[in-house]
Amino acid sequence: MSVDERRLGELVEESEDLQSDALRNARPALDETVDLAHERGRHDLDESRRFAHESRGLISRGVMGGGALAAAGFGGALLTLMARPAFADQSMDVQMLQTAASIENLAVATYTAALGLPFASSLPKVVQTFVTTTRQQHTDHAKAFNAAVTQLGGKAQDQPDPVLLDVVNKAKPGLTGPGPLVDLAIQLETGAAETYVADVGAYSDTNARKLTASIMGVEAQHVAVLNAVKALLSAGHPEWITLPPPVAQLPAAAGSVGFPDTFIKTDQARPASEGAVK
Amino acid sequence: MSAPHHNDPIQISEGELTAMTAELEERHQESLPKMRAALDEWAELRNGLRAGVDGLTSAAATRRGFLLGAGIALGGVALAACGGSSGSSKKKSGGTTRSTVAGGASQKLTGDLAVVALAAALENTAVATYQAGIDAATAGKLGTVPPAVVTFAQTAQTQHKAHADAWNAALAQAGKAKVTGVDLTVKNGVVDPAFAKVTDVAGLATLALQLENVAAATYLSGIGAISDPGGIKTAASIQPVEMQHAAILNFVLGQYPAPDTFAKTDGARTTTDQIG
Numbered sequence: 001m002s003v004d005e006r007r008l009g010e011l012v013e014e015s016e017d018l019q020s021d022a023l024r025n026a027r028p029a030l031d032e033t034v035d036l037a038h039e040r041g042r043h044d045l046d047e048s049r050r051f052a053h054e055s056r057g058l059i060s061r062g063v064m065g066g067g068a069l070a071a072a073g074f075g076g077a078l079l080t081l082m083a084r085p086a087f088a089d090q091s092m093d094v095q096m097l098q099t100a101a102s103i104e105n106l107a108v109a110t111y112t113a114a115l116g117l118p119f120a121s122s123l124p125k126v127v128q129t130f131v132t133t134t135r136q137q138h139t140d141h142a143k144a145f146n147a148a149v150t151q152l153g154g155k156a157q158d159q160p161d162p163v164l165l166d167v168v169n170k171a172k173p174g175l176t177g178p179g180p181l182v183d184l185a186i187q188l189e190t191g192a193a194e195t196y197v198a199d200v201g202a203y204s205d206t207n208a209r210k211l212t213a214s215i216m217g218v219e220a221q222h223v224a225v226l227n228a229v230k231a232l233l234s235a236g237h238p239e240w241i242t243l244p245p246p247v248a249q250l251p252a253a254a255g256s257v258g259f260p261d262t263f264i265k266t267d268q269a270r271p272a273s274e275g276a277v278k
Numbered sequence: 279m280s281a282p283h284h285n286d287p288i289q290i291s292e293g294e295l296t297a298m299t300a301e302l303e304e305r306h307q308e309s310l311p312k313m314r315a316a317l318d319e320w321a322e323l324r325n326g327l328r329a330g331v332d333g334l335t336s337a338a339a340t341r342r343g344f345l346l347g348a349g350i351a352l353g354g355v356a357l358a359a360c361g362g363s364s365g366s367s368k369k370k371s372g373g374t375t376r377s378t379v380a381g382g383a384s385q386k387l388t389g390d391l392a393v394v395a396l397a398a399a400l401e402n403t404a405v406a407t408y409q410a411g412i413d414a415a416t417a418g419k420l421g422t423v424p425p426a427v428v429t430f431a432q433t434a435q436t437q438h439k440a441h442a443d444a445w446n447a448a449l450a451q452a453g454k455a456k457v458t459g460v461d462l463t464v465k466n467g468v469v470d471p472a473f474a475k476v477t478d479v480a481g482l483a484t485l486a487l488q489l490e491n492v493a494a495a496t497y498l499s500g501i502g503a504i505s506d507p508g509g510i511k512t513a514a515s516i517q518p519v520e521m522q523h524a525a526i527l528n529f530v531l532g533q534y535p536a537p538d539t540f541a542k543t544d545g546a547r548t549t550t551d552q553i554g
Contacts, residue, residue, distance in 0.1 A: 130536075137539045144540070193518055200501060201511035210502040213514060214540040217494060220518030221525040221536040228529065244532035247479075248424045255429030258529075259522035262437045263444070263515040 093205045094154035095276040097145050099161065100199065100212065102275025103192045104142035106160035110168055110188060111135035114181055123178055124241040127229060134222055141215050148208055154277070161275040164191060178233055186226045191268050193219035198269035216264075224258035231257040385455050390504045392549040394445050397513070398457035399553040400496060401442035403464055404489050408435035410473060411482045421478050427530070434486070434523050441516050448512065463551040464492070480531065487527040492545050494520040499546035517541075 111131050114120060120128070146156035171184045196216035203209035231254055232240045240246055387395050408431050415423045415431075446456035472485045497517035501510055525535040 133534070134536070137536070140539045197514045197518065200514040201507060206502065209510070210498075213498055213501045213517065214542075216514065217498070217518040217521035217541045218536060218538065221521050224522040224525040225529070225535045228526065243534070244530060247426055247530055248422070250424065250426035252425035252429045255426035255431075255526075256433035258526045259433070259437070259519055262440045262519065264518045265515075 091152070091154075091204075092272055093203055093208050094149055094152050095273045096199045096203065096212075097149045097152070097208055098154060098157040098277050099270055099272060099275035100192075100196065100215075101142050101145040101149065101157040102159055102161040103164065103188075103195060103270065104138045104145060105158060106164050106168065107138040107188055107192065108135055108142065109160060110184070111138065114175075114185075117175060117181065119177060124238050126241050126243050127178070130225060130229075137218060137222075141218075144211060144215070148211055152205065152208070157275060157277050159275070159277075161270060163270070163274055164188065178238070179230070182226055182230045182233065186223060186230065189219050189222040189226060191270060193217075193223060193264060194266045194269040197264045198266040199272070202272070220264060227260070228254065228258045387454065390506045390509050391449065391452055391454060393500045393504050394448050394509065395454075395457050395553060396461070396496065396547060396549050396551060397500065397516075398442050398445035398449065399459060399461040399551070400464070400493050400547060401438045401445065402457065403460040403469065404438040404493060405435055405442065406460055406465075407469055407473070407485065407489055408438070411476075411486070414476070414482070415479075420476070420482060423479055427479055427483075430526060430530075431486075434490075437519060437523075441519075444512055444516070448509065457553060459554040461547060461551050462554050464489075464547065483527050483530055487524055487531065490520050490524040490527060492547060494524060494541060495543045495546040498541050499543040502543075 111134060114131055115128075115135075120131075123131075146158075149156055167187065168184065171180070174180045175184065193216055196212045196219065200209050200213045200216060203212065229241055232238065232245075232250075235251065235254075240249065411420075412431055412435070414420050415428075442457075449456055468488070469485070472488070476482050476485060494517055497513045497520065501513050501517065504510060504513070521541060528537065529535040
């Protein structure tokens with residue numbers, strides 16, 4: 001393994017500094033949310049219903065399906081999380097934010113569980129760092145979404161998205177090595193990114209939109225990294241998963257595998273109310 | 279950019295490469311219908327858009343003047359400060375402003391359409407910069423260029439072309455001229471001086487990262503500023519792609535690929551930029 005541990009440590013520290021900076025940048029948007037809360041009455045309910053209807057249609061086509069994997073627990077972190085049905089009387093913005101928080105909660109729990117898998121310690125160091133850092137980013141995303149929820153008068157969501165939780169539970173028996181784990185992470189991150197892209201086009205609250213927009217690209221970056229990792233694992237070269245990678249040795253296709261979509265799609269977006277608080 | 283040498287090590291089979299490339303093309307094609315749907319929304323709304331521009335100004339005023347506010351603070355040369363996302367800039371976020379911009383040879387655009395023209399110009403700038411990089415590599419000015427870098431540059435350039443096409447389709451549907459020029463403020467202030475110093479792949483990747491970060495920041499700023507639903511959806515479908523480009527470039531440069539917990543608007547371009 002050609003990982004430069006010291007450099008990796010520096011990068012993690014640098015990343016933490018950036019996260020602190022980013023959190024400070026997110027707060028003004030949340031403050032403005034309070035001012036805009038009174039504008040919720042202007043919300044176009046027809047548009048919201050149309051959005052919800054479209055999202056339900058996506059689900060009916062079976063996106064994010066977990067296949068035929070048997071349902072099973074995924075460690076204590078997930079078993080403690082319970083699904084709750086949507087609260088239909090809340091504003092669509094609040095429901096979307098709660099669903100976003102529920103997706104983040106599930107991501108945090110999943111990455112936490114991943115670190116406890118038997119093969120976790122044998123993952124490339126860069127991947128281990130990615131899991132730890134990404135878990136923290138999702139933790140911060142959940143806090144930000146819940147802060148926006150409460151500032152709009154809603155109840156914070158501390159539970160996971162129930163449908164995605166089922167996907168994760170069904171995937172658990174197959175998580176016997178890095179490949180399936182990366183596939184599951186790609187599925188969750190893609191679902192998050194696409195949900196937020198869809199939500200950004202549906203919010204009536206400008207600051208909820210801005211907050212979500214500031215997160216969707218980060219989830220897309222997670223997808224890009226995971227796709228690159230998957231390609232290198234599939235090529236049988238986990239030793240190339242270093243920072244930086246041995247660029248000269250990489251196959252040509254590795255140069256584009258991280259960003260397969262010219263425009264981010266929304267066919268894996270979660271319905272607006274799926275993770276809303278009861 | 280030069281084609282991969284035959285003696286370069288390719289560690290996966292040609293069949294796998296072909297399959298991966300075919301899958302990429304398929305996904306590219308799959309993403310286009312969604313884009314067309316968003317553009318159709320633009321067409322449906324274009325009449326209202328013209329009438330709505332005046333209303334946008336008053337609506338913006340109810341939002342603490344955000345839309346007309348912070349963006350101007352970031353002038354042309356501020357782009358340089360936003361360069362590598364590994365930096366820990368403390369600058370305030372920018373915003374995409376609603377002033378007039380030259381969208382074509384002679385047209386003046388305002389409101390959402392000015393932002394659209396800016397987006398098209400930035401995409402054109404990215405396309406031109408990648409092309410300059412490819413040309414330099416082909417001429418042997420960047421030393422040995424790894425095959426993966428070739429693929430990255432070609433694919434990213436293709437995607438930026440598609441993004442520019444999307445924005446120009448929106449302009450065309452609104453009865454405006456397409457933007458075929460680049461963001462001259464960025465080109466003259468940043469790209470040209472930086473490119474003159476590029477001597478290797480790492481230097482080119484650093485410049486590309488700078489442009490990708492600027493594009494992503496501008497889209498993020500624009501999402502908070504524009505009002506047209508079709509425009510918001512289009513920007514939302516593109517911004518994460520630019521951030522993915524940045525992630526891979528960070529990775530190649532040995533920097534953490536997803537350094538920001540929340541995407542920033544630092545370095546976002548404004549509609550005061552000169553286009554031509």
